[in-house]
Amino acid sequence: MLEVTGLAAGYEGNDVVEDVSFHVDPGEAVMIIGSNGAGKTTLFRSVVGLLAPSSGEVRYEGAGITGVPAQRIVRLGISFVPAERRLFPRMTVQENLALGAYPGRPDPGTTELVMDLFPRLAERRRQRAGTMSGGEQQMLAVGRALMADPRLIVLDEPTTGLAPKLAAEAYEALSALRDRGLTVLVAEQQVPLAMAFSDRGYVLENGRIRTQGTSAELADDPDVRRAYLGIT
């Protein structure tokens, strides 16, 4: 579904991710794990069109989408939820969700799905996004991304700033989406949560893929256990 080959990207001519290749098949949940500064955000931004890659290729459903700007990528069926959420703080929950469906009208079925998944959003329809708690904002960011009716949702550290209980709930919501057939690609520092959720994963270190495998394989890898699971 998504195929990234030899991707390099960075800032002001200095690549911070180099020669990264990975793929996501339809219906899969795939994680990219790595510590702070490993390059997860840079990698995702260059995949979803917020940053132009300096080399390499991104293909989606067989078509090249390298360097296509973010506003077009979302129309192709890939929704990105950045770690900073990027909501519209002075607009209501409802307006934020409606914009998720831009330029179309919000689909009633999709709206219902989002409200079922996050009942908090239904209660707070008329509240301004900027006045909500971090957990609620994260729900809204995912909800807004779903309004575009994506086939692939890409999330950058969805647990950023969330208390452990809320972080676990965020992954429960992602599991529910997965069960409905949505393909998920997630970057995470909170490795145990992501590992329990995903089918496969890649370990990103210093801008390069260091290891890859099924989540079970990675959970047994001594290096991964030491570096990311705190087990010696």
Add this chain to the structure above:
Amino acid sequence: MIANVLDGIVFGIQLGLWAAGLTLVYGLGGVLNLAHGQIAVISAVALAFGMDAGLPVLPAAGLALLVGGVVGLFLDLTILRPVYRLQGEARVLLSLLLTLGVAFIVDGFLNWRYPGRSLSLFIGGGAIEILGVPMRRGSLLASAITLVAFAALFSFFRFTALGRAVRSVIEDEEGARLVGIDPARMLRLILVLSGVLAALVAVTRSMVVSVDVQAGFGITVLALIVTVVGGLGSVSGALLAGIILGIVNVIAADVIGTFMSLVILLLAAAVTILMRPSGLLGVEE
């Protein structure tokens, strides 16, 4: 006093609409358009020509609005191209320099070709009393048109998907891109809209006072002050600040003298920035 306040309101809402275009373009794209007043003047000249050529006033006014929008589009497609390649402060500065250049060229050309030319639309009929003050029909009609334009603007931003899309770019450009909105297209739309609004105020202003070919910079400076006081990117802020400053302006001119009123307005703007850096209704960073 009541007469001053009413005159101030008439002037203030027009000021507010001029500022609305300026503030939207800045809030949306970080572009400071110092040729805003010249767009208004070019539109007024178009109206005058249209009427000289025998057009009735309504089609001629329509022509003026069209010209305003086309000039806005023209700026977007030409001299703002290099501006769009920059970000942040550099973008503001280059836009300021280039549009100032355009303003000088337009002013120079108009002054050379049509020195002393001015537009005034005379709306006949007797005065109408409001709160015991006789108001000219021209002023009242101009105010009514301006308020309708504001109402249309507010409805556009509140109730249409396109209006919401424009607001989303002002609130978070990256967030807007992530839901599929192209900020460049929204900015082009708003430049056209701000040109149309500049033209509309030029037309309605000429029902109150005569608008001469050298009025451009005065309009831009006033609109800038209103923009700063109202808050960058806020249309309701522009209306509120326009009305307040319109009243301040008329009273200052009456009590101290016209020569001082601009200084008083600048002072009011400076005090606002000191007390509320983001303006009356601006977005707090």
